[in-house]
Amino acid sequence: MSLLDWLGFEFVRNALLAMALLAAFYPLLGVYVVGQRVAYFGDAVAHSAFVGAALAAILGWQMGSVLLITAPLFALLIAWFQQRTNLPTDVLLVVAITSVSAAGIALVSLLETPLSLSALLFGDLLAIDRSDLWRLLGVDCIGVAMLLLLSRPLIRIGFHRELAQAQGVPVRAVETLFLVGLALVVAVGIRAVGILPISALLVLPAATARTLSHSFRGMLFASAGIGWLCLIVGFGLALWQPIPPGAAVALVATMLFILTAGVAPLRKEHGW
Amino acid sequence: MVNLLEVFELGVSLGGRWVLEGVSLSVSEGEFVALLGPNGAGKTTLLRVALGLIPYQRGEVRVLGKPPAKLTPADRARIGYVPQALQFDRTMPLLVSELLRAMLGEMFSRRTALLHVLQAVDAEHLLDREVRALSGGELQRVVVAAALALEPHLLLLDEPATGIDVGVRLQFYDLIEEQRKQRGVGALVVSHDLSIVSRYATRVVCIHHRLLCTGTPQEVLQMPVMEELYGHPISVYHHEH
Numbered sequence: 001m002s003l004l005d006w007l008g009f010e011f012v013r014n015a016l017l018a019m020a021l022l023a024a025f026y027p028l029l030g031v032y033v034v035g036q037r038v039a040y041f042g043d044a045v046a047h048s049a050f051v052g053a054a055l056a057a058i059l060g061w062q063m064g065s066v067l068l069i070t071a072p073l074f075a076l077l078i079a080w081f082q083q084r085t086n087l088p089t090d091v092l093l094v095v096a097i098t099s100v101s102a103a104g105i106a107l108v109s110l111l112e113t114p115l116s117l118s119a120l121l122f123g124d125l126l127a128i129d130r131s132d133l134w135r136l137l138g139v140d141c142i143g144v145a146m147l148l149l150l151s152r153p154l155i156r157i158g159f160h161r162e163l164a165q166a167q168g169v170p171v172r173a174v175e176t177l178f179l180v181g182l183a184l185v186v187a188v189g190i191r192a193v194g195i196l197p198i199s200a201l202l203v204l205p206a207a208t209a210r211t212l213s214h215s216f217r218g219m220l221f222a223s224a225g226i227g228w229l230c231l232i233v234g235f236g237l238a239l240w241q242p243i244p245p246g247a248a249v250a251l252v253a254t255m256l257f258i259l260t261a262g263v264a265p266l267r268k269e270h271g272w
Numbered sequence: 273m274v275n276l277l278e279v280f281e282l283g284v285s286l287g288g289r290w291v292l293e294g295v296s297l298s299v300s301e302g303e304f305v306a307l308l309g310p311n312g313a314g315k316t317t318l319l320r321v322a323l324g325l326i327p328y329q330r331g332e333v334r335v336l337g338k339p340p341a342k343l344t345p346a347d348r349a350r351i352g353y354v355p356q357a358l359q360f361d362r363t364m365p366l367l368v369s370e371l372l373r374a375m376l377g378e379m380f381s382r383r384t385a386l387l388h389v390l391q392a393v394d395a396e397h398l399l400d401r402e403v404r405a406l407s408g409g410e411l412q413r414v415v416v417a418a419a420l421a422l423e424p425h426l427l428l429l430d431e432p433a434t435g436i437d438v439g440v441r442l443q444f445y446d447l448i449e450e451q452r453k454q455r456g457v458g459a460l461v462v463s464h465d466l467s468i469v470s471r472y473a474t475r476v477v478c479i480h481h482r483l484l485c486t487g488t489p490q491e492v493l494q495m496p497v498m499e500e501l502y503g504h505p506i507s508v509y510h511h512e513h
Contacts, residue, residue, distance in 0.1 A: 035361075035364060037361070151374075152373075152374045152377070153374075155366070155370070155371070155374040156374050156375060158361065158364065159360055159361075159364075159366065159371060159374075159403070160355070160358060160359075160360050162320075162325060162355060163353065163355055163358075163415070165323075165325060166323040166324075166325060166348070166351075166353045166355075167348055167349075167353065167375070168343075168344075168345035168346075168347075168348030168349060169345075170345075210363065210364070210365060213365040214365055214367075214402055215365055215366065215367045215370060215402070216364075216365060216366045216367070216370045217370065218365065219365050
């Protein structure tokens with residue numbers, strides 16, 4: 001079957017559009033996620049999809065819509081705990097991931113109609129419908145607006161949090177807004193990519209770009225390019241072999257990261 | 273003269289221990305006040321309180337006429353702050369020009385404006401360098417340049433010249449001297465460099481959790497309390513240009 005034949009199917013066209021919407025924004029956001037050192041936070045928010053999916057099934061609502069409510073609420077809850085306890089962030093996030101996964105799986109087990117945990121974990125790109133695409137487009141637009149607004153303060157906070165605070169950057173407000181935005185972006189991508197590979201799609205292109213770039217602008221461009229490459233190759237791999245597209249994309253992103261990380265010492269030595 | 277910073281009977285407790293107790297000082301327009309004291313005396317804490325970064329339990333603090341918690345972003349733009357030995361993420365690819373644009377905003381988006389900012393600390397050559405590749409002294413020069421670029425009224429500097437070459441260090445303090453005399457800028461500067469203190473400070477305040485002494489550099493540097501504080505006799509070596 002040729003690519004043109006595949007394009008005759010609506011589910012393939014939807015999948016390609018979803019892929020394009022993911023590739024257009026996730027790797028760019030990833031640059032700021034890596035800069036703010038909140039990669040693990042995105043992972044915690046992704047795991048809250050267990051609870052969101054169970055709630056959606058109980059209420060009989062669309063999962064995508066429910067996640068857009070539960071994920072930002074969960075993000076705000078973590079941020080609230082972070083500000084009010086002395087617990088190290090990594091400990092807090094492990095507690096959050098464990099508790100939300102356990103609660104979600106318990107709820108899912110009690111459902112009369114079982115949910116596909118595999119689709120939740122690795123996504124179901126080929127099951128994307130138009131409402132999912134609109135949600136993706138909407139959140140992409142919100143995300144771009146957020147980055148245009150917060151880019152400078154985020155660079156300043158990423159460079160030196162206290163200096164930014166002393167210079168009048170409303171650090172807590174910027175960080176909270178960014179985390180809520182990140183939660184929305186993660187939530188909207190879960191159906192396509194899945195809980196497990198979503199952080200890979202966010203973080204790996206940016207992490208790879210970081211080893212290749214010499215400027216922040218360069219890192220944005222490199223991350224965007226790597227993100228596109230991973231999605232195209234990963235999607236092709238998923239069409240060729242029976243691998244979930246989310247897992248295939250994450251695999252390609254991981255291989256690229258390992259390759260560039262391995263080459264990095266040589267680049268440094270030879271000044272490439 | 274207008275008081276830019278007023279600290280009255282300040283008490284700060286951190287982790288159940290009083291780091292500062294009953295400390296009072298002020299910085300007026302056109303003054304260079306050097307804050308002296310051994311390591312752990314509470315100097316950095318005092319600066320962080322003035323910036324509203326940590327709360328205080330006793331006394332009163334007024335910065336540009338307001339309590340630190342009430343400072344607006346516009347007020348903060350009138351305060352130049354340089355923290356002690358910057359620790360930052362050295363894996364992030366970021367050019368000096370990108371950092372300065374993020375710090376200084378639209379007014380400094382043009383390359384010529386950024387070069388002018390760096391010229392003040394003799395660091396134009398750093399504009400296109402990666403921040404992560406700068407030495408400690410070079411990075412300190414960039415941060416100092418950014419602090420001075422917005423023509424602040426009050427400077428709060430925590431060992432600002434650490435790691436900077438002697439020649440550039442004197443150039444930096446000459447620049448503060450110029451701003452002090454021409455624009456009435458007030459500065460509170462933490463420094464262990466007594467030659468700098470004796471050369472540039474108009475007043476010295478010495479603390480060790482409490483206020484120990486205050487006066488002109490000539491008066492304070494000869495006080496017996498200085499010898500007690502630093503554990504050995506104090507002598508001042510004068511840097512030459």
